[in-house]
Amino acid sequence: MAVDPDHVLRTAAALLTRKSTATMDEVARAAGISRATLHRHFAGRDALVRALESLGIEECRAALDAARLDEGTASEAVRRLVAAIEPVAGLLAFLYTENQLFEGEEQNPGWTLIDDRISALFRRGQLSGEFRIDLTPAWLTEALYGLLASAAWMVHSGKGAPKDFQHMIVELLLGGALRREES
């Protein structure tokens, strides 16, 4: 009887990931509840998106923790990060585009925290000599987001296999398209 708000959120995330313009009614149906009940738990679409944003931030934070960005080489940390963040990629892409609509408003500070942690990882790689220094950590972070979105889209549209997700992103992000000199 008692509705599980977390279950509703995760269902909504899964749906909106596929169809970003889904109606409140569709979200409710997908979660197996009525529109009225959905509205009892989330004041409106805005509140729902905000809650999804918090969920996404929390999952990202958890992924960052699980990836132990401070351990081992930066490359290894990037691989762990991509692996850990893969399940959130779809939700991330949705929130990414959704955030662009909040033009005037200030964005949730949680994103800054996440950006900073990822940027710090790339900076660590630069300081250790692993990563090149002509690409800023901010750009590498943004590029990672873009590649995550592209890969998620490829998998979702059936143009790519889910098993290749991590490999595609990590290899391109770290190694690039050029063939290495096997001297």
Place this chain on the structure above:
Amino acid sequence: MAVDPDHVLRTAAALLTRKSTATMDEVARAAGISRATLHRHFAGRDALVRALESLGIEECRAALDAARLDEGTASEAVRRLVAAIEPVAGLLAFLYTENQLFEGEEQNPGWTLIDDRISALFRRGQLSGEFRIDLTPAWLTEALYGLLASAAWMVHSGKGAPKDFQHMIVELLLGGALRREES
């Protein structure tokens, strides 16, 4: 007196690139015409988006032609491609997300043509030994789109300098984040 439809289209492209949810009225105001006149030239928002899609495809095609993808090394061709396609990146990003809403409908075949030409470039690079073969041309193409969108977003939000646009994309796409061995 006579309204220039092309000017309207380009103004709409510039506006929708920044605010993808802009109203028909906002689009009209931005183009310096009334909503009625806008509606006389484009039957509805749908028709406007379709026209923008055609414009985007045409500009892409022109960029691909200008980049002479068949000449020189594949790397050089990629650099020329990114340089030529930079002005269209914003519009591309808009159409990219807009297309995801046309879930059921078939997409404009023009995109396939463009995808194929870019994929062919990456395949050429693989055959010549320039590019690694464990990343599919389809993924490299999709990744290029993602990086274009990320870079356009960075520049638009002021987090990156426009002059770095090409460098950021090309260097990451081709070389990756890893520092090269300067043996």
Place this chain on the structure above:
DNA sequence: CCCATATGAGACGTCGATGTCTCACGCTGG
């Protein structure tokens, strides 16, 4: 100069989504 044509301004109806409300039902705990 005059008329045809295109435009601007605005009113109007429509439609979809939203938010709110009421009422009846079923489950659960006392």
Place this chain on the structure above:
DNA sequence: CCAGCGTGAGACATCGACGTCTCATATGGG
């Protein structure tokens, strides 16, 4: 057993955007 709470279903008003229409105006060509 019964009272209370949460839920489902649906009605209702609102709101924003859209598409259509009319009319006045100005502009440009004959």
